[in-house]
Structure formats: C-alpha cells, structure tokens
Amino acid sequence: MASYPVPPKRRLRVFAFDPSLTTRLDTVAINQLTLSVAWENLEPGPVGEYLEIVDVDPASGAAYPPVDLNDPYLLAQDGLAPSEGDPRFHQQMLYAVAMITIQRFEEALGRRVLWSVPRQGHAGPDRWQYVQRLRIYPHALREANAYYSPDKKALLFGYFNATPRQAALALPGGLVFTCLSHDVIAHEVTHALLDGMHRRFAEPSNPDVLAFHEAFADLVALLQHFSYPDVLRHQLARTRGDLASQNLLGELAQEFGQAIGSHGALRDTLGRHDPVTNAWHPVVPDPLALSQATEPHARGSILVAAIFGAFLQIYQTRTADLLRIATAGTGILPAGALHPDLINRLAQEAASAARHMLRMCIRALDYCPPVDLTFGDYLRALITADRDVVADDTLYYRVALIDSFRRWGIYPEGVRNLSEESLLWEAPTDEEATALANALGDAAVLRGLCPDWGLSSNRRAVFDQAQRNQEKLQNGLFDPPHLAAVRALGLTIGPEVPASFFPSSTFKGYPTIEIHAVRPARRIGPSGEVRTDLVIVATQRRRGYFDAATQAKVDQGLMEPPTADFIFRGGCTLLVDLDSGAVRYAIRKDVLSEQRLEQQRRHLQQQWIPAVRGTYFGSRGELKEDGLPEPFAMLHRQGAQS
Structure with missing residues (x-):
C-alpha cells in the first residue's frame, strides 16, 4: 500500500465577516474566505483535538446531522460553500474560525493552549480535571446572544429574528445566526482561551477586570481582520x-x-x-x-x-x-x-x-x-x-x-x-530573590519543573506534568515553611495570618495557597535567538465583608467567620530565567493589602452590588468561593441591548 505524507493544512470556506455582506454589491467579492487550518484527524461534528461541535437546537427540538469534513467531496472543494440555510456549514465555519483563533494564540505563546479546568471535590495532585475539548453549540439559544460558559466549558451561540432600525439594513423578521459572524466566533473563543490562562479574570474585583475580558476578545477579533x-x-x-x-x-x-x-x-x-x-x-x-x-x-x-x-x-x-x-x-x-x-x-x-x-x-x-x-x-x-x-x-x-x-x-x-x-515590571529585591531561590531551587531544579510544552506536545501529557509540578512547588513552600519566599509572592503563611484566610486541607495550621500554573514562556527575537522563561502563578484567598467592623473582628479571630460577602484574592506571577534560575519579574497583588481590600469592598458595594449581583453570582445572588457561574451570559445579553 502506498504511503502518502500527511497534509499540513485543511482548507475551509467561511464568511469573511457575516452573511449580510454577501447581499451587498460592493462587498460580495470579498466576503468569502478560504482559511488554511492545521490538519488533524476529525470525526463528524467536527470533533478534533481542541473542539467538539454539538449541534442540537433546544428551542425547536432539532438535532442537526454533523458535518464530515473528511468526506472526499468536501476535501476536494474546500468544504461546504457558505450558506445561511445549511446547519452543516454553520458547524464548518465555527470550527474553522475557532481553530484559526487558537493558532494565533499558539504562534504567539510558542506552546499549545489548554482550556480552563474545573476543580474536583478533593485536594491532592489530581484535584483539577483535564478538559480536552471546548464544546461549541451552534444553535443553543433562541435570542440575540452568544457567550462562553466557564461552568460548561462551552460556547453557546444564539439565533434570533432581526428587528432593524431601518428595513434597508436587514430583513425585518429574518433569522440572524450569531455562529455565522466571524467576529462573534473569534470573540467567544478568545474568552475561553483567556479563561484557560487566567481563570480569576472572570471575577469583578475592580471596574477593569470584566472590561478587560471584553476588550481583549474584541482586540483579537479586530486584529485578525488584517x-x-x-x-x-x-x-x-x-x-x-x-x-x-x-x-x-x-x-x-x-x-x-x-x-x-x-x-x-x-x-x-x-x-x-x-x-x-x-x-x-x-x-x-x-x-x-x-x-x-x-x-x-x-x-x-x-x-x-x-x-x-x-x-x-x-x-x-x-x-x-x-x-x-x-x-x-x-x-x-x-x-x-x-x-x-x-x-x-x-x-x-x-x-x-x-x-x-x-x-x-x-x-x-x-x-x-x-x-x-x-x-x-x-x-x-x-x-x-x-x-x-x-x-x-x-x-x-x-x-x-x-x-x-x-x-x-x-x-x-x-x-x-x-x-x-518606569513601566517595566520590577525584579524582586536581593532579599526576596534569595528567599525565592531557597524555596524554588536552583536553575537545574527549575529546568526539571518546566513542562515539555511545545507546539507539537501531547496536551494531556503537558497537563499532567504541569499539575505534578504545581504540586511540587506548593509542597516546597510549606515543607519546610518558607515564610519569606511566600511573602515575596505577596502571600502569607506567617504566624500573624488573619483568621479570614481559608485553612489548607493539606498543611494543617496554614492557610491555603494555590499554584495555578507552571508553564514556559517562549519568545523568538528579531535575530532568531530563543529565550524561555518559567512562568509560575500563585494565588491565595481570604473572606471579605462589606462591614469593616466585621472584617476586623474576623481577621483578629474575635468571632467565627460568617459566610463571606465576597472573596478577596492576592497573587503573583513569577518569570524565572531558566538559564540562570534568577527570578526576573515578580508581578504581585498583595493579599494583605488593606488598600486593595477597601477598594474592592467599595467597588462591589457602590457599583456592583446589589444591582447586578444576581447576574454574575448566580440566579439568587449566591456567592461561590471558587468562581462565578456564567459571568458572560448576562454580560453579553446586556452588551447587545446597550
């Protein structure tokens, strides 16, 4: 049997913007693109390494047949022709644009991307659950909305009847599918990619956090136009x-x-x-x-x-x-x-x-x-x-x-x-650098912690290795306790820890610390030199209360901590030179900062709570200590209405 090389790319046709530009004489010629997507073995759906498209329509009770992009007829003609009325093209366009957006991230970061992970109900090295594929639902909603669900690890796209201001702009009553908007797809995939890197960016601790999520997703969609x-x-x-x-x-x-x-x-x-x-x-x-x-x-x-x-x-x-x-x-x-x-x-x-x-x-x-x-x-x-x-x-x-x-x-x-x-992030002081070196180890130890994480790595193997390294680093901070190193991270395990901190289930008598990431940051300079840093991300949380007197009593251990009004977090991103083992940058948010605590309290009281607490904290306004359910669903619905 003849052996043939695997093709590097799969060519798929999509709308350059959305279907509306195909009905305009001045833009019809440019509104069909053929994207070159990295080749992978696909199952009907399509279902691949990163994505799983599931086309069920709860509003109509329909389940549409999945497109098979490996069909020889489709391979021969760069996939299905753009069509508003064929759900299989909807699936094809979602896959193609989502994969191109993923490729942009991987090219910039020099590593494969991982989706955010749900936490298991126990501590230990396997407390985070690996998520291989992001699920995408092309016709999940009968409304003018599309959003990323951190809880479901899914993108949900809606469709609706148009109500244009002028009949010349769109067909009144005509169906509009958000899954056929190139920009909407790139925007929502970016939300998921950003959540995979920084899951605490979905928590509105200040006015900029959710605004950044929206802005960053818009920027990726805009700059891809070029x-x-x-x-x-x-x-x-x-x-x-x-x-x-x-x-x-x-x-x-x-x-x-x-x-x-x-x-x-x-x-x-x-x-x-x-x-x-x-x-x-x-x-x-x-x-x-x-x-x-x-x-x-x-x-x-x-x-x-x-x-x-x-x-x-x-x-x-x-x-x-x-x-x-x-x-x-x-x-x-x-x-x-x-x-x-x-x-x-x-x-x-x-x-x-x-x-x-x-x-x-x-x-x-x-x-x-x-x-x-x-x-x-x-x-x-x-x-x-x-x-x-x-x-x-x-x-x-x-x-x-x-x-x-x-x-x-x-x-x-x-x-x-x-x-x-002045705008460059600072390196730690000499004392902090020494304390961090004692806790983290020398360059040889740190190189052993750097995951084998490149553009061709097995994503599951990368996840498992990174999780083991996170556990090693966390244990290293406590055994023995490196108080100075933890403070250099903007965190604390010292003897005067406020009682508002959550206790560790692993290290009795200490507050919990989470190592969120151990990943490489690879960069290729203009002259071709390759530089790799080890990125270490650590966070810590404590209970926050709107009443300052309650906060003081809980912190001082004068009362049993009641249910928190909000979660206050501190954390640090370390960038470590793998050649020398030196910490180049320590990018901190101090968990003991009373100023930040007061700023977050004021923001939530004055601008966030109670008007939209139910929007971001759940249908009854309940607080979840480990995250916010569906923070983007109502956010995007309100954004569409505004």
Missing part, C-alpha cells in the same frame, strides 16, 4: 489608504448590530453614528472617558480604542515613506483610485503591524498579575513582554502604546513617570 489579504486590499482601496476613516476593518459584528436595531456594527472602534442624523463621526481620545464608563463593554471599548489607536499610529508611521513617494513629497494623494502596487505595499505594512500588535497583546498575558488586573497593569505587561522580545524598539510600537494610553487617560499605579523604563 490577516486576510483580499479583505485588507479592498478596504485600503475604498478608504484610499486611510484606515482611520470608517471601514469594515475597525467594526465588529455588522449584521448582528444592524439586526438588533443599531445604526451600524455592534461595536465600531473608529467612530460612532449620531442617533439623530445617522452621520458617522470619528472617535476622539478623551482622557476623562474612563472615569465615566462603568459598564464592561463601554469601559472595555476605551482599552480597545487605546490599543487600536496605537496600531493606527504605527501603520501611519510605516507607510509615510510610501505616501511621500506616491505623492512626490506633497503628502496629498491625487484624485482617483490608488495604484494596485501602492495598495499591495500598504496592505503588507498594515498586516505586518497588526500581526506584531496581536502577538504583543497575547504574549503580555504571561506578564499579567493573576488577580485584580487593571488596564494600567496590562500596559506594563505589554511594555515588559515586548521589551523582552525586541530590546531595540526601532519601529516605536511601545512608544505608540504609551502615548495612546496616555491620551485615553489610562495610567498604571505606582510608577514614577511614563517612560519605558
């Missing part, structure tokens, strides 16, 4: 190279927004429609906007505008010479269509800038504190992560980000100024 050459060239030609003007690349979910009654896309990074005149106006950076925005989508849109604005500045800088050549130095383009060669060169620069910006955004996740993230923290993560890859910022990506964040009034806490050097 990886599709035909779409990019079309929009550059239409805008005559001005990506700051109104265009499809800066919009999210056009059909969805129009179908629910908006004037345009669900969200537009570049501008807004006047509700009276329907005229489009560009967004102008407002340093006061952050102080006025509390709803997660509205607040997240400010972070999106800051990062996308930096990308536009980089694009303009990288293409300034092309425009000077094209205009003979005047900078004023002549009337008429731009030359195709100029469009191609502009597209190359835009795609390159977007690719680097997307990788910056994803890599920065390894440089974030594990709890209580703020937009300012993320700026520092962006700057530090990129500095580690590209020491000489000749194209000024970092300067553009700092400037754009400043124009939107986003500032980190605890920095002297906005210079690049």
